[in-house]
Amino acid sequence: MSGAPRDAGPPHVARVNPPSLAPPRGFTHAVTAQGGRLVFLAxxxxxxxxxxxxPGDLPAQFERALTNLLTALAAAGGTPSDLARVTVYTTDVAAYRAHGPELGRIWQRLAGRHYPAMAVIGAVRLWDEEALVELDGVAVLP
Structure with a gap:
């Protein structure tokens, strides 16, 4: 991955976006971490x-789920820039894509512009039956 652009962030977490891949929007292609302490977020x-x-639509639920994830991260001593990986599970991928710009604004307002490696996965249902979205993650703290 030498030569791939690296995004500024905390020194223990580097975001890497190789120019040979499509430009990422709202995620990072690869995240490296060194030193520090791993935090696995439920x-x-x-x-x-x-x-x-x-109550509410997918953006309202996304905002609360992200707030909950960041609250757990803060309780472990981390900040949003420490996130290395986030997985989004949704019961409606089409709605998630349709709300993408709004979800991006919510992310930026709550977590900033340092995006982790991310994936969005469609799910038939989530543990909380009425939930439309669920987020989990991994962070690396200094």
Missing amino acids: GQTALDAGGRLV
Whole structure:
């Protein structure tokens, strides 16, 4: 991967986007990490503190699920820039794609512009039956 552009971020996490791949939008092709401590973040849906799913469409649920993921990360001592990998599970990939620009704005507002390696996976249903989206991740803390 030498010669591939590296995105600025914390020194222990480097984002790599080889010029021979399509330009990434809302994700990074590869993330390297060295040193530090791994934090594995459990899947988060749009549950409130009382364990009730917040009402709303996919963007509203995405915002709450991301907030929950970032809350767990902060409790472990991390920040959004420490995220190395996030997986998004959704019950409606077409709706996720249709809301892509709005989801990107939510991500930028809550997590900034340092994108982790990401994947979006379609699921028949999630653990919380009414959930439309769930996020899990891996972070590397210094």
